[in-house]
Amino acid sequence: MDSVFNIDIREHIPNNPLLYQPPSYDSLLYRRKSSTIGSKRRSSSRGRFGSLNSVKSGGSTIKRQDDIEKSLLEERPVRELAKSMKEKRAVRDQRSLKAQDLSDWGQWRQNTRRCLKRLKDNAEDRLSSLKLWRSDIRQIEARFGTGILSYFSFLRFLVVLNLVIFLLMFCFIMLPIIIIPYTSANITQNDQDHGSVCSVYPSSTRLGLVIFHEHITDLLSGGGFLEQTYLFYGFYKVDKIQYPNGTYNLALAYLLATIAYLLVSLIWIVKRSATGFKQNLVKDEDSFQCFCNKIFAGWDFCITNEKVADLKRSSLLYELRTDLEEERIKQEKAKRTRKDKCQIYSLRLVLNVFVMVVLAACFYSIYLATTFSQEQQRKQVKVNFIMDLIHEYLPSIVITLANFLTPLLFSVIINFEDYSPAFEIRFTLIRCVFMRLTSIGVLLFSLWSQITNCGEEPCLCGYNTALYSCWETRVGQEMYKLTVFDFIIIVAVTILVEFPRKLIVTYWKSGLSDWWGEQEFAIPQNVLEIVYGQTICWIGAFYCPVLPAICTIKYFLIFYVKKLSLIQNCRPSTRPFRASSSNFFFLGVLLIGLSLACVPVTVSVAQINSSRACGPFVNYNTSWEALTASVMELPHGAQTFLYALSSEAFAVSFFVVSCLAMFYVIALAGAHKRVISQLKDQLVMGGRDKHFLILKLLQAQRLSQAQPRASGSKSRSRGSPSYHTSFNSDFPEGLLLVHPVPNSSTQV
C-alpha cells in the first residue's frame, strides 16, 4: 500500500497556522459576493489569509476597473466590518479614493443609496419609538429578562388586535346606523310575521321606580337598560339602509364583518408566528445543542442589576442541573425492564382516566350551572342584590373555580407519571389549555341545547321563543358577563392575594411565609388567562359588537395591573421559560383559541334560525341566508362563479390540492433536515481532510529535504495576546505554498 494513505496517528502535527485559520469574516463576505457578482478571483485572492484583523496591503483585493462600480454599490457598509476603528477608517479612505474614479452616474447612485438607507433607518427608528408601551416593556426586560418580556409584548399585540377588530365592526356596522339621523336615509325593515308570536320582543328596560343597585346589576350583567343598546346584536334591527346615493345592506355587512375579523386575526397570528415556527422546525429536538446554548448564549448581557444577575445565575444553574438530570433519566430509562415498563404504563393509564373523570365532572357542573342560571333569569326570581348577581354569574364562577383547581390537580398528578422534566411541563400545559378552552365550549353547548330544545315538539320559530325572544342577545350577554367577571377576578386576585402575600412574606417571618414564599410570575398560567379572554372576545364579537372595544380597554388596564404586580410583588421564576420558543407557544395556544371560537360562530350563523324579533337577520331564516340572498342579486356570471366555488367538486379538489401542498412542504422540511446533517458531516470530513493533507504534505517535505533543517520550532510569539497571530514563525522554510505568507507588518 502506498505510504500516502497510511496516517500514523501518533505522528505529531506541528503547529501550523493553516490549521488555525478561522474562516474570516471578510472571506465569508467575499465568498457570498462571488456567487452574486460572479467574480471568483476575488474570493481566492482574499480568502486564504484574510485573518480577522489584517486588512491592509496584504489582504486587499485586486479589482478590475469594470467591477469597481458594482462592488462599491453592493459592498457592506464600513461599520459592519469586523475591524477596529482605525482599520475601518482606512477601508473607508480606500473606498472613497476608488469612488472618485467612478463616473458621475456611479457616484450619484452611490450617494442616493446612502441617503435612502439613512432615511430608512431614521424612519424605522421613529416608527419603533411610536410603539405602544415601548419604554415600559424595555424596563421590564431589563429587570426580568426576555421570558416575561414576551408575555407583555403578547399582551400588547392583543390590545392592538382587539382595537383593529373593533374598528372593523364600528366602521361597517355601527357607523352607518349612527349617521342615519345626519343624512336623509331610510331604513327598510320588512317585518314579516308582523304580530306573530315570534317577533315579540318585550322591552327589558325597567319601569317605575328603579332601585339604584338594580342599575349596577344591569351594568354587570348586560341586561335591563343595556340590553337594547348598541352593545348587543338585538339593537341592530335594520336590514337595508337607503342612502341618497345607494343602498347599504347592513345584514350582509354584519355577516361579512364577522368573517373578516376572524380572517384578519388568523392571518395576523400566522404571520407573527412564522419566525418562531421556522426555528422550531429546523431544530431536531429541544435537547439539540442544549449545553452549548446555555454556556455560550446563556448570559443576558443587558442585565445591570445585582439581584437580577443573581437570579439569572441561579436560573442557569437550575437549567444545567435539570439537563444533567434529564441525561441521568435517559440513561435510567434505557435500563428499564419490561416489568417496570408495564407498571409505569398502567399507572399512567389509570391517572389519565382519573384526569378524564375529573374533567367530565367539571364540564357537567358547568352545564348544570348554566341551565340553572338561565332558569333563574327566565323566572325573574329576585331574592336580593347579591343573590341576583350570583345567579347571573353562576356559570362564570364555576368556570373560574374549575380553572383554578384543575391546574393544581394536574401538577400533583404529573409527579406520579414519571416523565422527563421538559415533557412534564409541556403535558401539564396541554391539559390546562384543554381545560380552559373546553369549559367555554361546554358553556356554549349548554346554551345551544337550551335554545334549540323546545321540549317534545319541534320549535315554532326554529328556536325556543318561550325562553328567548332574542337568543343572540342572550348569548352576547353571557359572553359579556364572562369578560367582565374575568377582568374582576384578575384585578381582585392581584389586589387581594398578591399584595397581602408580599406584605406577609416581607414583614411577618414565620413558617407560613417560608412555605408560601414570594410570588413568582408564572408565565404559562398568565398567558392561558389572556388567551381565554381573547377566545371569549372572538366568540362574543358577533353577538356583542362593542365587546372588542371592552376587551381592548380590559387588556390595556390588565397591562398596568400586571406590571405593577410584577414590579412590586414578584421575583422572577427560577424555572426559566425559554424565550425563543415561548412566542411560538403563545401564538399556538391563541390559534387553538381562534379555531375554537370559529365553531360556535359558524354553527349559529349557518344552522340556528336567527331571531325574528331582533337583529339584522329578521327577514331571513338563518344569518347565512343574507349572503345567499345577495348572491342571487349579482349578475349571472358572478353567480355561477360563486356557485362553482362552493360546489362539492371545488371543495374536494381544493382539499386534495392542499393535502398535496402540505405533504410537499413536510417532505421539504424532512429533506432540509437531512441536508443539514449531511453538511455537518461534510464539515467534519473537511476538517479531517485538512489535517490529513497537511500531515502528508509535511511528510513529503521532510522526505524530500536533503539535509536536516535548522528550523527548530520557534515558539509562537505569545507576546501580544491579541488576535494578531504570528504566521511566519512556524513554517518550515522549504514549504511551498500557493499564496505568499502575509507580511509581518500586519501585526501590531
Next chain:
Amino acid sequence: MGNKQTIFTDEQLDAYQVNSFCRLHGRYHELAPHLVPMDYTNEPDCKIPLALIVNMPELKENPFRDRIVESFSEDGMGNLSFNEFVDMFSVLSEMAPRELKAIYAFKIYDFNVDNYLCKEDLEKTLNKLTKEELTPEEVELVCEKTIVEADLDGDSKLSYADFENMITRAPDFLRYLVFVETDASKPCL
C-alpha cells in the same frame, strides 16, 4: 456635553454607527475625567485602564467583563482607547450583524487566547457563569457534553469554525449579546 462639532469633525461622525455617539463620548469622559480630553478633533492617544471600565453599569454584573474589555483592546490588557470603546458598544448593540457578534463572542470565551476553546476555557467560562456552584464532576460532565455537541473536526476542542456553526443555531444569541443603553445620569434599575 458640548456641541458635536467642537468634539469631533464631521468625518469622524460620519464613520460611526452608534446613534448616541456623543453620549458615548460623555460616558468615556466620565470614566476618567482627568485622562480624557474633551476635544477629540486631533485624535489624542489616551487609554483608560481595565479597572475603570469594568465598573461601568453595563459591565458591572457581567461575569465576563474582564474578557470583554480585553478582547476589544489592542494590547490585550484591557486598556481601551476611545475607538475601541466605541467598537465595544457598536458590536454589542442591537444593530451589529450576527457574524460580528460571533467573532467577538469567540474572543471573549477564549481565555488563553490560543484561537481554540479548549476544555480549560470551557471550565473557566462555566465557573464564571455559575460562580463555581457546580461540583467538579458536574463541571467535567457539562464541558464534555459541550465539546461533544459542538466539536466537528474531532480534536476535542472548539475551533472558530465549530463555534460559529454552533452559535448561529443558538436562538437567543443575538438577543442576549446586547447592551441595554443605560443613561449615565440615571441610576441603573
